Amino acid sequence: MPYDPVRPLRGQKALVTGGSSGIGEGIARAFAAAGAAVGVNYHSHPEAAERIVTEIRSSGGEALALKADVANEVEVQAMFAVLLETFGRIDILIANSGIQKDASFPEMSQDQWRRVLDVNLTGQFLCAREAVRRFLTQGIDPSVSRAAGKIICMSSVHEVIPWAGHVNYAASKGGVMMMMKSLAQETAEHGIRVNGIAPGAIRTPINQEAWEMPEAERRLLELIPYGRGGEPEDVANAAVWLASDNADYVVGTTLFIDGGMTLYPGFRDNG
Ligand code: BGC
Numbered sequence: 001m002p003y004d005p006v007r008p009l010r011g012q013k014a015l016v017t018g019g020s021s022g023i024g025e026g027i028a029r030a031f032a033a034a035g036a037a038v039g040v041n042y043h044s045h046p047e048a049a050e051r052i053v054t055e056i057r058s059s060g061g062e063a064l065a066l067k068a069d070v071a072n073e074v075e076v077q078a079m080f081a082v083l084l085e086t087f088g089r090i091d092i093l094i095a096n097s098g099i100q101k102d103a104s105f106p107e108m109s110q111d112q113w114r115r116v117l118d119v120n121l122t123g124q125f126l127c128a129r130e131a132v133r134r135f136l137t138q139g140i141d142p143s144v145s146r147a148a149g150k151i152i153c154m155s156s157v158h159e160v161i162p163w164a165g166h167v168n169y170a171a172s173k174g175g176v177m178m179m180m181k182s183l184a185q186e187t188a189e190h191g192i193r194v195n196g197i198a199p200g201a202i203r204t205p206i207n208q209e210a211w212e213m214p215e216a217e218r219r220l221l222e223l224i225p226y227g228r229g230g231e232p233e234d235v236a237n238a239a240v241w242l243a244s245d246n247a248d249y250v251v252g253t254t255l256f257i258d259g260g261m262t263l264y265p266g267f268r269d270n271g
Contacts, residue, residue, distance in 0.1 A: 007035030008244035011144055013087040015039040015080075017070050017127055018097030020049040022204030023154065026232025027094050027239045028052055028063070034240045036092065037062035039083045043069055043097070062087075070097045070123030071115075080130040089138055091145055092243045093131040095124040096154040100169050100206055113168045120172035124153055125179065128194075132187055140191045146248045148191035152239055153180040155198040157258050173198075177254060184252030193251050195242055200258025202230035225268070226259030 004010050014031050018024035019040035028040045029052065038056065040063055042049035049065035056063040064086055068079035083090060098120045101112040128151050135149030156169075159177040163170040177196060184194035201220055203211055210216050211229060221227065235257050241247055242255060256262055 004035070007033075008240060008246060009092070010035030012036045012091040012243075013039075013083075013089050014092035014094065014243070015041060015066070015083055015090060015127070015131070016094040016096055017041040017068075017123065018043075018154075019094075020045050020052060020065075022206060023199060023202055023232050023235050024094070024096040025052055026236035027096065029056065030233070030236035030240050031092070031094075031243070032056040032059075032061035032063055034244070037064075037087050039064050039066045039079075039087070041066045041068055041070070041079060041097070043067070069119075070095075070127055071118035073126055076123075076126040076130060080134070084134065089144075090131060090134050091149055093127055093149070093151045094154065094239065094243075095127050095151060097123050098154060098156075098172075098206070100166065102166050102169070104165055105167055108168060116168040117172050117175070120169070121175045121179065124176060128153070128179075128183060132183070132192060135187075135192050136190055146191075146245045147193045149193075150243050151180075151183070151192070151194045152242055153194070153196045155180070155196045155254060157198050157200045157256065157261050159196070159198055159254065160262060180254070181252050188251050193248070195247075195250055195252065196254040197235060197239060197242065198254050198256045198258065198262075199235050200224065200230055200256070200261035202232060202235060202257075204232060223265055224259040224261050225263055225265050228259060230257065230259060 014036045016028045019028040020042035053063040068075040140148045155176045156173040158170040159173040180196040
């Protein structure tokens with residue numbers, strides 16, 4: 001299909017995990033606007049997912065709400081079955097679901113450790129595995145895309161920035177980075193493009209507290225050379241490009257969308 005600059009994902013079928021809020025919601029909406037049919041996965045907020053689906057449909061798009069705990073193999077497989085039955089194929093997976101369960105290290109429970117690793121890392125593994133299985137049987141259909149399929153793993157600046165008080169979260173994102181690269185290396189020969197996006201401080205429910213208190217916000221902004229917090233659209237616009245054929249030669253890369261947070265801003269006036 002010739003590249004369409006207005007609707008670069010035209011005719012493609014996508015699944016966005018954690019699509020009912022935050023960055024996932026932004027991507028689901030941007031993908032629909034870019035012409036993709038979107039499966040909006042949610043875990044605990046059906047009303048939020050249904051609202052997004054209704055809004056996408058009322059502006060002429062195609063969308064479907066899909067409940068699943070991404071950490072649960074059976075639920076993930078059932079979700080893919082419904083999506084494939086409805087859309088007929090899948091071209092793009094945005095493995096986005098993520099949680100934080102913060103605690104100082106001596107206080108961190110095994111449950112806090114396990115749940116974060118289960119959702120953030122194992123959840124991406126389970127969803128990516130289903131997507132890859134399908135991409136391999138579908139193969140490349142040049143009328144849809146140059147690639148057999150695309151996966152974007154939602155990471156974080158904390159795949160490289162250590163984060164005290166969030167050891168479980170940082171460990172999960174470091175894992176996402178190596179999972180993404182190893183998977184990209186393994187599947188590229190089949191025309192599958194796997195990449196990551198590493199957002200910085202994007203205003204979403206996951207970090208609401210950091211923006212609510214003026215003092216916390218001031219301290220956070222000191223970590224962002226570009227001088228503003230990110231919005232879900234900042235990430236969503238990049239995700240549209242990364243999933244589109246305009247990024248067809250981009251394989252196994254992490255795209256940082258962080259206003260410069262990974263540039264060691266502490267060195268601006270020191271060192
Ligand atoms: C975290 C946010 C945090 C940001 C920058 C993200 O991955 O989920 O809570 O504000 O990284 O530290």
